[in-house]
Amino acid sequence: MLEVAAEYGFRSGYLIPAHTSEHGRIGILYLGSDRPPEEAEPQFHEARPFFRALALELLEWSSGALREEALQTTGLTQDEVQLLGLVKTGFTAAEIATELRVSSMTVYRQFQRINEKLGVGRITRAVKFAEEHGLLA
DSSP: OHHHHHHTTOOEEEEEEEEOTTTOOEEEEEEEESSOHHHHHHHHHHTHHHHHHHHHHHHHHHHHHHHHHHHHHHOOOHHHHHHHHHHHTTOOHHHHHHHHTSOHHHHHHHHHHHHHHHTOSSHHHHHHHHHHTTTTO
C-alpha cells in the first residue's frame, strides 16, 4: 500500500485502527502526507485523539449504512429485528410469546416470515445474519 501511495506523492503515512465491541467490526483510517516522515509523523501523533475520534465516527457511519442497506434489502421490520434480538439473548418462542402477549404459534409464524425474508432455514441462522449486518446493535 505504501508503494502505491508513493506513486501519488505520499511520503509518509499513519494508520489509525478503530473497532467497536457492539458490531465486532474493525476499520482503519489511513492518513498520508507529502512531507517526509520526520516532519509528518510527529504532527500525526499529536493529533491522534482527533484522528481516533474521526476513525470511530467513520466506522459508526459505515455500520449504520450497512444496517440500513440490510433492512432495505431484506424488508425486515423493526418488530422482526426486535424478535431476533430476543432470540439472540436466549428467549425461547414461548418466552417471547409471553413477553409480547401473543400465542407461541404467532411467534413461530413470525420466525417463518423472517426466515423466508432472509433465505435461511432456521431462526438461529437469521440471528447470525442480523448480527453480521449490524441489525442487532
